[in-house]
Amino acid sequence: MNYLKHSSFIAGLFLLIFSNSFEGFAQGLAFQSNSYLESYSPAVIEFLDIEKGSIAILDESYEPYFSKLQFREVYALIGTPPPSGNIDEVRNYARDKFSSAVATFTEKEKSAISYVISVVKRTFSENKLELIASHPWKFIKIENWLCGGFAHTRGEYIILSQRHLDHLISNWSDNMTQTDSFLVAKKLGSLLIHEQFHSLQRYHPPKFDSLYINSWQFKKAEIEVDSTILLNQLTNPDAPKPEWIFKIKNDYYWARTLIDEKPLKPVMGRDFKDVAFSLISENGTFKIAKDSLNKNIVHKLSDFSEYINSFPVAMGLDHPNEISAYMISEYYISLLAKEIPFKDASQESNIFAEEFVLWLNRSFN
Numbered sequence: 554m555n556y557l558k559h560s561s562f563i564a565g566l567f568l569l570i571f572s573n574s575f576e577g578f579a580q581g582l583a584f585q586s587n588s589y590l591e592s593y594s595p596a597v598i599e600f601l602d603i604e605k606g607s608i609a610i611l612d613e614s615y616e617p618y619f620s621k622l623q624f625r626e627v628y629a630l631i632g633t634p635p636p637s638g639n640i641d642e643v644r645n646y647a648r649d650k651f652s653s654a655v656a657t658f659t660e661k662e663k664s665a666i667s668y669v670i671s672v673v674k675r676t677f678s679e680n681k682l683e684l685i686a687s688h689p690w691k692f693i694k695i696e697n698w699l700c701g702g703f704a705h706t707r708g709e710y711i712i713l714s715q716r717h718l719d720h721l722i723s724n725w726s727d728n729m730t731q732t733d734s735f736l737v738a739k740k741l742g743s744l745l746i747h748e749q750f751h752s753l754q755r756y757h758p759p760k761f762d763s764l765y766i767n768s769w770q771f772k773k774a775e776i777e778v779d780s781t782i783l784l785n786q787l788t789n790p791d792a793p794k795p796e797w798i799f800k801i802k803n804d805y806y807w808a809r810t811l812i813d814e815k816p817l818k819p820v821m822g823r824d825f826k827d828v829a830f831s832l833i834s835e836n837g838t839f840k841i842a843k844d845s846l847n848k849n850i851v852h853k854l855s856d857f858s859e860y861i862n863s864f865p866v867a868m869g870l871d872h873p874n875e876i877s878a879y880m881i882s883e884y885y886i887s888l889l890a891k892e893i894p895f896k897d898a899s900q901e902s903n904i905f906a907e908e909f910v911l912w913l914n915r916s917f918n
Contacts, residue, residue, distance in 0.1 A: 596674045597689035600663055601710070606655035606693040611648055612708040615755045616793045619644050619651075625812050626787050629819040630700050654699035656715065658692070665722040665737060666692065666745070672738040673746055676888050684917040685881075688753060690745075694718070701821025704748055705790045708755065711748040739889060743882040750878040751791040760916045765873040768908035769863075771797045774839040776807050776832070781849065785812045787825060792874035798832060798839060799860055805832040805839060808854055808871040827854035827871050865898035865906045880909050 601609055613619060627647045628634050635643040658666075670690055677686035693712045702714040721741040724733040754761050765771040773796050778786070787810050789795075798807045806829040813824045831842040831850040842850045854870060855861065861870055866883060869875025880895075887894040895906040 596667075596670045598667055598670055599689070599691045600658045600666075601655075601691065601693050603655050603657055606710075607652040609691075609710050610651050610655055610693055610695075610707055610712065612710070615708045618707070618788060618790055618793055619648050621788050621793070622647050623783055623786055625785060625819055629787070629812060629821050629824065632698050632701075632821075634818075651699065654695040656694045656696055658694050661725065662694070662718050662722065665725040665741065668725075669738050669741045669745060672889070673742045673885065676742075676885060680888055682913060682917045684757075685746075685749075685753065688749060688756070690749065691752075703821065704744055706748050706751040707790060709752050711745065711752070717744070735889075739886055742889065743886050746885045747878045747882040748791075750881045751874065754874050754877075757916075760912075761874070761877065763916070764877065764909070764912045765797060768912055769873060769876075769905055771799055771873055772805070774798045774805075774807070774832075776830075777840060779841075779849070782809070782811070785814050787812055789872060789875070791878070792872035795872065797873055801857060801859055805834065806830065806852070806857065806860075807832055807839075807841070810871045828852065829854045829857060862899060862901040863905050865895045865902040877909070880906075881913075884910070884913070 611619065622630075622644050623640070624635060624638060624643050627643050631647065631650045635646045637643065637646070674686045677683075689709075691710045693707070693710050695712055695714050697714050697716045699714070700712075702716040704714065704717055705712050721744060722737060724736050726733070729737070762773075766773070775796060776798075789810065795807070795809055798805045800806075808827065808829050810825050810827050812819045813826050816824045829852045831852070832839045833842045844850050861867075864870065864876055864880075866876060866879040869879045884894050886892075887896070894910060895903070898906045
C-alpha cells in the first residue's frame with residue numbers, strides 16, 4: 554500500500570470505530586459520571602498485600618527470570634552489590650530483596666487506580682476491544698529503591714513503585730476538576746495499559762507472534778551468547794525472552810539492551826545501552842558474527858534508522874513486546890482524547906501503525 558494513503562486509512566478507520574461512541578471530552582467528560590461508569594461490568598481488580606505480594610513477585614511460572622539473573626544486573630536492580638560472586642547466592646539475594654521491597658497500597662491509591670481502570674475498561678469496551686477490556690488486573694506495590702522505581706510486570710502482576718504512584722495520582726482528590734480527572738486517566742491509564750499489555754502477551758502469545766512475524770517482519774531465533782554478553786546482560790522482566798531478530802536488506806540483527814561495561818556501580822536506566830549484534834546464518838540457525846579478532850560485531854541500535862523509523866514510537870525498540878506496549882499506550886490516549894491514532898506518525902512508520910490498528914481490531918474484539 555502506498556505510504557501516502559496510510560494517514561487517510563487510519564483516519565477513516567478511526568471514524569468508523571468512533572461512529573457509535575460517546576461525545577468527546579469537550580462536551581462534559583462523561584467518564585466522570587459514576588452512573589455512566591457503572592453501566593459497564595466492573596473490572597476484576599486485585600491489590601496484593603505484603604504477604605501475598607512477597608510471594609507473587611517471585612513467580613516464574615510464565616517464564617524464568619530470577620534463575621537467569623547475573624551479578625551486574627542484580628547490582629543495578631537492587632542498587633547494592635550482591636555479597637557473593639556465587640551465582641546461586643546472587644540469585645537468592647535478588648529473590649530476598651525483591652520480596653522485602655513489597656509494600657501496602659493506601660486506600661487513596663486503590664481508589665485512584667480503580668477509577669482509572671474503569672475508564673480504561675470503558676474506553677476499550679466502547680471500541681469493541683473486549684479481550685483487552687475484560688482482562689483482570691492484579692497489582693503489587695514496591696518501594697522506590699527496587700528496579701530504580703520503574704514499573705514492570707511479573708507474570709500476571711503489574712508492579713508499581715511508590716514514586717510512580719505519587720507522581721501519577723498527584724491530581725487525584727474527591728474534588729477533582731474535569732481537567733484533573735482527565736490528566737489522571739491519561740497519565741496513569743497509559744502506564745497501566747502498557748503494563749497490562751505485557752500480561753496479555755503472556756496470555757495470548759500466538760496473537761502477538763502474528764503481529765511480530767506477519768505484520769512487523771520480525772523473526773524468532775535462539776542466539777547463543779558468550780561471556781561478554783552474559784556479564785552485562787539486562788533481563789527485561791516484560792520481555793525476558795530475547796528471541797526476536799530483524800532484517801535490514803539481506804542481513805539479520807539482534808537487538809539487546811545491555812549494561813554499560815564501564816561503570817563499577819551500574820545504575821538503572823542511566824547505564825543502559827541499546828545495541829544490535831550482526832548475525833550470520835548457518836544451517837537454518839543464527840549466531841553472532843565475529844570480526845577478524847574474533848570479537849562480536851556489535852552496533853548502536855540507533856544506527857539502524859530504517860528499523861527505528863519503521864515504528865511510531867521512540868521507546869522500547871529493543872524488543873517487540875515493548876514496542877507493542879508503547880503503541881497501545883499511545884492508542885489508548887488517542888481513544889481517550891478522541892483523536893486520530895498515531896496522527897503524528899511519520900510516513901515511514903505509517904505502515905506498521907496501520908498494521909497494529911488492524912491487528913488490534915482483528916485479535917481483541
